[in-house]
Structures are given as C-alpha cells and as structure tokens.
Amino acid sequence: MTGRLVVVSGTGTGIGKTHFAEALLLALRALDARVAGLKPIETGLGEGGVSDAQRLDRASTFHVKQTGYTFAEPVSPHLAARREGRPIEVDVIVRMVDAVRRETDLTLVELPGGLFSPLGDDFLNANVALALQADNVLLVAPDRLGVLHEVIASTRAATSVPLRLDGLVLATPAAPDGSTGDNAAELGRLCEVPVRAVIPRAPVQALASHPALRALAESLGRRLS
Numbered sequence: 001m002t003g004r005l006v007v008v009s010g011t012g013t014g015i016g017k018t019h020f021a022e023a024l025l026l027a028l029r030a031l032d033a034r035v036a037g038l039k040p041i042e043t044g045l046g047e048g049g050v051s052d053a054q055r056l057d058r059a060s061t062f063h064v065k066q067t068g069y070t071f072a073e074p075v076s077p078h079l080a081a082r083r084e085g086r087p088i089e090v091d092v093i094v095r096m097v098d099a100v101r102r103e104t105d106l107t108l109v110e111l112p113g114g115l116f117s118p119l120g121d122d123f124l125n126a127n128v129a130l131a132l133q134a135d136n137v138l139l140v141a142p143d144r145l146g147v148l149h150e151v152i153a154s155t156r157a158a159t160s161v162p163l164r165l166d167g168l169v170l171a172t173p174a175a176p177d178g179s180t181g182d183n184a185a186e187l188g189r190l191c192e193v194p195v196r197a198v199i200p201r202a203p204v205q206a207l208a209s210h211p212a213l214r215a216l217a218e219s220l221g222r223r224l225s
Ligand SMILES: Nc1ncnc2c1ncn2[C@@H]1O[C@H](COP(=O)(O)OP(=O)(O)O)[C@@H](O)[C@H]1O
Pocket: 010, 012, 013, 014, 015, 016, 017, 018, 019, 020, 171, 172, 199, 200, 201, 202, 203
C-alpha cells in the first residue's frame, strides 16, 4: 500500500509555501495517523535558522531522516548543484519520496522556488512534480498585484509539461495591496484551476483550524476533482 502524495509548489519563493504546508500538515494530522512533510531539495541552508525540512518535520506525525539534496548557498537549486558539483537527479528524488510514501498515509512534498524554477540544465520543478505521480498538486501564489499574470502563466505552462494542477492556494502577503482580497474571485473567472483556499495572515497553529484549511485537508482525503 502506498500513501497519498500531495505536492505543494508555487509561483515563487518567500510567498508562504512552507507556512501553508505546515498548517495543512497539522490539519491533515486530524484525519490521518501517519503524515509526513518532506522538502527533497533545499538551498540556502548556510544562512542558519530553521530549514523548511525541519519546519515540515515538526508539523508531521511520521518522522523520516530527510535525505534530500541540501545546498548551503541561497541560489537556484540548479546553480547551487552546479557550483557544488552535485547534480540533482529526478530518479533519486522519486525513489526517496516513494520510500516515504510506502510508510505513510499521506506524504506532502514542498518543491523549492517556483513551479518552473530549474533543478538542472534540462529539467524544472514541474518535471519532478510530474515524475512523482502525485495525487494532488497545489500551486501557492501570493494574494497581491501581479498574481493574475503569475498564475495564468504558470497554469498554462503546466499544460505543456503536461502537469495537472488540482488547485490554487492564495496566501495573504505581509503587505496587502489594492488587489488583495479580490484576486481569488478574479482567478475564478480567468483561470481553469480552482482556488481551493485563501490563507489569512496567522500563526501556523491557528491556520490549521481555519475552515478553508480544514475543508482542503478533508478534500485531500480523496482525489480533488
Ligand atoms: N499566512 C501567513 N501568515 C503569517 N506569516 C506567514 C504566512 N505565510 C508566510 N508567512 C511567513 O512569511 C515567511 C515566508 O514564508 P515561507 O512559508 O517560508 O515561504 P516559501 O516557503 O514560499 O519560501 C515566513 O517567515 C513565514 O512564516
């Protein structure tokens, strides 16, 4: 038996992917016994602080030794990998995630950067998302000016992979602008991928019991359609 797999990607970095993923893991824990969050590729670990892998692990009930690709420099994974002479291989990531899936009810994988950030000279996060054969792929985007372009471009580009995106998650930015709060409705009109949740600014623990997060966690118990 293989547990379900949810991939969390986004339109960029620093937009709230990990924060959302932590809250979603906490919400999922209420529904499934063995829940694990993984960050199989992470850069910028030389800067200290808590890594995304550690944040996701803290929100998990099932703990694994995170054996992914880690790089010190805060640069694109493909660049960090080239500079350190340690190329990233899709097969290695797929094997690592599959091994965790076999032991869990639900595994959540956060991909680094944006959905079309390069991991090597000839592949992108989107290719990894496809290779992982996830049950659900979620795209996090910031609820701010510019997001309509970012989401429309990303969702259209996903069809060229071809990668099926199951839902959009809009994360409220620290500094809201005149578009914040209206982008979900606009994307409902402009984009075929549905908005599954709008995430307010709140600590992870509080977000986990937010109705939008709980509804999303419950719907991930089956394939979103
Ligand atoms: N909804 C939110 N409420 C409060 N703080 C948030 C929220 N989303 C993100 N943050 C904070 O913003 C920073 C960047 O978010 P993070 O989840 O690390 O982004 P990403 O994973 O996309 O790089 C973190 O310090 C995070 O805790």
